[in-house]
Amino acid sequence: MRLLVKTNLKKILKNGKTLILAYDQGLEHGPTDFNDKNVDPNYIIKIAKDNKFSALVFQKGIAEKYNDEIKKSKIPLIVKLNGKTGLVKGDPISRQLCTVEEAIKLGATGVGFTIYIGSIHEPKMLQEFENIQRNAHKKNIPVILWIYPRGKSIKNKPKRELMAYAARTALEIGADIVKIKWEQGTTFKDLQWAVKSAGKTKVVIAGGAKKQEKELLQQTKQIMKAGCAGLAIGRNVWQNKDPNKLSKQLKKIILGK
Ligand code: FBP
Numbered sequence: 001m002r003l004l005v006k007t008n009l010k011k012i013l014k015n016g017k018t019l020i021l022a023y024d025q026g027l028e029h030g031p032t033d034f035n036d037k038n039v040d041p042n043y044i045i046k047i048a049k050d051n052k053f054s055a056l057v058f059q060k061g062i063a064e065k066y067n068d069e070i071k072k073s074k075i076p077l078i079v080k081l082n083g084k085t086g087l088v089k090g091d092p093i094s095r096q097l098c099t100v101e102e103a104i105k106l107g108a109t110g111v112g113f114t115i116y117i118g119s120i121h122e123p124k125m126l127q128e129f130e131n132i133q134r135n136a137h138k139k140n141i142p143v144i145l146w147i148y149p150r151g152k153s154i155k156n157k158p159k160r161e162l163m164a165y166a167a168r169t170a171l172e173i174g175a176d177i178v179k180i181k182w183e184q185g186t187t188f189k190d191l192q193w194a195v196k197s198a199g200k201t202k203v204v205i206a207g208g209a210k211k212q213e214k215e216l217l218q219q220t221k222q223i224m225k226a227g228c229a230g231l232a233i234g235r236n237v238w239q240n241k242d243p244n245k246l247s248k249q250l251k252k253i254i255l256g257k
Contacts, residue, residue, distance in 0.1 A: 004140035009176055011055075011076050011109050012142065013229060018054040018177070018204060019247075019254050020078065020144075021047065022234035027059055027083045038238045041066045047238060049073035051247035054255075055110065057232065059083055060098040063106045071107060078110040078144055079103035081132055082125075091151035093121035096128045100135040110176075111136050112144045117169055118162070119151035126173065133174045144232070145175035146206075159183040160190040167198035177202045179232045188222055195227040207233030213246060220253045230254045 012018055023044045025033045037043050041062045048056045055076040063070065063079050070077055081103065082094040094114045103111050113132055115125040129145070136143045147170055149162040163183045170178030178198055182191055182205050195203050205223050207216070216236055223231065231254065240246045251257060 005137055005142055005176065008109055008140050009142040012078070012144075012177070013202065014054065014255060016202065016229055017224075017255050018202075018230040018232075019250055020055045020057060020204060020230070020232035021053045021075075021237060022057040022207075022232050023062070023238070024057055024059050024080050024083060025234055026062075027085060029086050033235060033239070035239075042069055044238055045069050045073050045075070047243045047247065048075045051244060051251065053247070054230070057112055060102060060106065063103075063108070067106060076109035077107055078112050079106055079108040080112040080114075082113055082128065091119040091121055092116045093119060094125060096132070100132055100139060100141060104139060104141065108141065110142045110144055112146060112179075114146040114148070115169075116148055116150040117166055118149045118154035118157075120153070122151075129173060137174070142176040143174070144177040144179060144204075145170045145173075146179045146232075147175075148181060159186050160193070163190060164194040164197040167194040167201070167203055171197070171199045171201040175201050177204055177229065179204050179206055181206045181208065182219070182223065188226060191223070191226040191228070202229040204228060204230050204232045207231060207236040210235050210239045213240070213249075216246075217249055217253065220250060224253060 053075055055078050057078045059080050081098045082096045084094045113129050133143050147166040166180050178201050237243050
């Protein structure tokens with residue numbers, strides 16, 4: 001990897017660890033995930049700022065409209081370059097909605113992209129990623145890949161295999177950080193195998209729908225023990241009644257402070 005990409009990666013990873021706040025659910029799921037408070041992007045920026053998250057993830061619209069507030073927060077920005085709504089059924093496809101150049105103009109430290117491996121549309125997403133990865137690395141911008149096995153073809157495949165396959169794909173196609181789900185029904189050992197499969201690509205785990213705090217904290221300890229770099233989490237933090245308290249607990253586990 002080019003040295004400068006590494007330098008910029010260091011803005012997101014401290015000692016190889018990271019706690020990223022994700023807020024692209026408004027597009028992916030719709031405002032059903034939100035309440036009166038967290039529907040406002042400023043609320044999310046404040047959580048990230050007050051708790052010194054490692055990075056914040058937005059789609060380009062929020063990154064543009066709330067640019068002053070994001071810059072003032074001094075939290076590194078990751079701009080998601082593709083996305084889709086949750087309304088279309090069938091094998092998913094997430095197309096590019098923003099370029100690397102636009103993300104850089106918005107002040108991005110990193111860019112994010114989603115690929116649904118196993119979807120019949122996988123080749124299109126792989127190809128768009130290829131272009132983004134090359135452009136981003138030319139400009140010394142690290143690439144974070146959200147990679148989720150989805151679609152009819154994966155229905156009967158073991159979750160353990162799919163999780164490691166997702167992680168490995170990220171390494172093979174040049175992602176700097178890969179975001180996977182710790183698939184339900186898989187074990188700690190399975191997660192360790194996925195981390196191993198990702199090689200030098202750092203693994204972060206998605207939060208998923210809101211769960212009990214105790215469960216989340218216990219899982220986070222396991223995630224770190226398995227060799228992951230941290231979490232890229234959304235709903236569990238900004239849907240929590242006390243996001244500051246939870247963020248501090250997560251930081252202690254992940255970053256040790
Ligand atoms: P959460 O912690 O809220 O699950 O966010 C993680 C994330 O990857 C988001 O960035 C994204 O919007 C969402 O999950 C997509 O989840 P899914 O594809 O399962 O609906």
